Amino acid sequence: MAAVLSAPTRQQTDQPDDAPIVPRRRPGRVVASVVALLFLAMVLNSVLRNRAFEWDVVAQYFTTTAIVQGLLLTLWLTAAVMVLGFVLGTVLAVFRLSDNPVLRSLSWGFVWIFRSTPLLVQLLFWFNIGALYPTLGLGIPFGPEFLTVKTVNLLGPTLTAVIGLTLHEAAYAAEVVRGGILSVDQGQLEAAQSLGLGRSRVLRRIVVPQAMRSIVPTAGNMLIGTLKGTSIVSVLAVQDLLYSAQLVYNQTYQVIPLLLVATVWYIAVTSVLSVGQYYLERYYARGATRGALPPTPLQRARQLLARAGVAR
Template sequence: MATSSHVSTLSDAPDAPGSPGPRREDELPRIVPRRRLGRRLAACAALLAFAMVLVSVVRNKAFQWGVVGQYFTTATVLDGLLLTVWLTAVVMVLGFLLGTVLAVMRLSDNPVLRTLSRGYVWIFRSTPLLVQLLFWFNIGALYPTLGLGIPYGPEFFTVKTVNLLGPTLTAVIGLTLHETAYAAEVVRGGILSVDPGQVEAAQALGLSRGRTLRRIVVPQAMTSIVPTAGNMLIGTLKGTSIVSVLAVHDLLYSTQLIYNQTYQVIPLLMVATLWYIAVTTLLSTGQYYIERHYARGASRTPPPAPWRRRLSRPGRRIQRIHERA
């Protein structure tokens, strides 16, 4: 009895000065964020290095930022940018259309189709892109004329290859055939990532093979296809600069025309660089939201949107917990 009275006396004793006071049973415990000293030091070092690089770039007069601003929105540069974006879009659309056909051929039960698809991918992935472009640019040396008619019979009409294949069309053909080989492997990998049980279930329901591919396999395969396809899109955008060797007036060639006249090489290259960065940023943002769209319903949780990521910081999470309590 004495012990119990002593305990009750201690519990009923007044709080000492400066003490937080007794905690209520329904009150949540205080959550203290973990102190990450190493992470903060690393962040400070990285920000310091970034600031030093940024200051050196801004204060370096050799970049001639005034000249960069002068030529950034000129008609020649914008026309080259428009051609670069158009070339990228056409090559990616045609490349993935043909690549899907090759992927289906590769997965076919027909050994001839499988062999032809494998051979196409092998040849075009084994040859450098620049060699392919130069080959198609000089195709007139192998086939001076192209005609349409009956095989080993009369021809209805013929056209000279030099007049038919200009620099821009040659760039479209060369880039498309090159991207088709890579797109075929991307699509094939995405199709193979789908659980075979999905196809078996579709066959049990009596769906045709084509409908199963369109309605069941491809939508699920997009989860694996979209990230790689986004990387291919950005790579194609930057890879179009190689068509400048064919005198195609893309973004890089347009800036080259200007600095060949003004001899301001560095600022004009910076103009091209900034435009490439701007377009790549837009494409990366679009890729992010497309990935989130196709990740809905998947087993893994899609990454949070940027505005949701800002709301999920530790301090705000703790604040929301206390508000709910």
């Protein structure tokens, strides 16, 4: 005869119905948290109480005219480069996905060249482009020219920075956009075509919303990287935030405080951009996960305040 096994009943286990549930203790996590907080307190103490940082000088120059003008130029460069870079990058991504072998090869070559060359080298090359092309003309190929402009008068430091940063950004944006488009399930495109939807509607309603889920995180990182990368244009004497700080400390010899001014401004702008990136990612994540989206930090703060009010 086969033996029959049965699960032990509650009387057999001798466990009361109201047995408390004790969470698992994690002493290692507690110790690591205490050590990390102590280390953070030591770092903050050394930064705030070290007189060499000269925080009073930082506050004095934080909103001066030169610094604010350099900040505005940095923001303008960042916005212009991101917009132009992604417009050109989108065109290059479409070419990469095209069935035309010529367009596909030209796009691949562009991405290959500008991703393989350091940004500083590209900026210096465009800054000295006058050595290769002293004049730029508009006319008939192998014929007369109707308009001729000297390159020195046409390409100043700021325009050179925009061109160099845009071409560099476009090479990376092309791969980001191409990866986002390829992330869309091909079956959805085939289903849309079987329903008779037009290409523009498929692109607007199906491809773009789903591709943006992959594009936005990387594009946000590129935006922050571009903001910080604009500091490299100081080698071209473009008066961005860093160059403006350098001009001031070359006169006052207060190097550390002025570098801290630029650092704090970069951190502040990056924090604002990170918040915008978070909510933009949340917007395009709708419908991508089962159930509701997790609460935002503001919603969590409101929940904590509500719980504290109820506890009272």
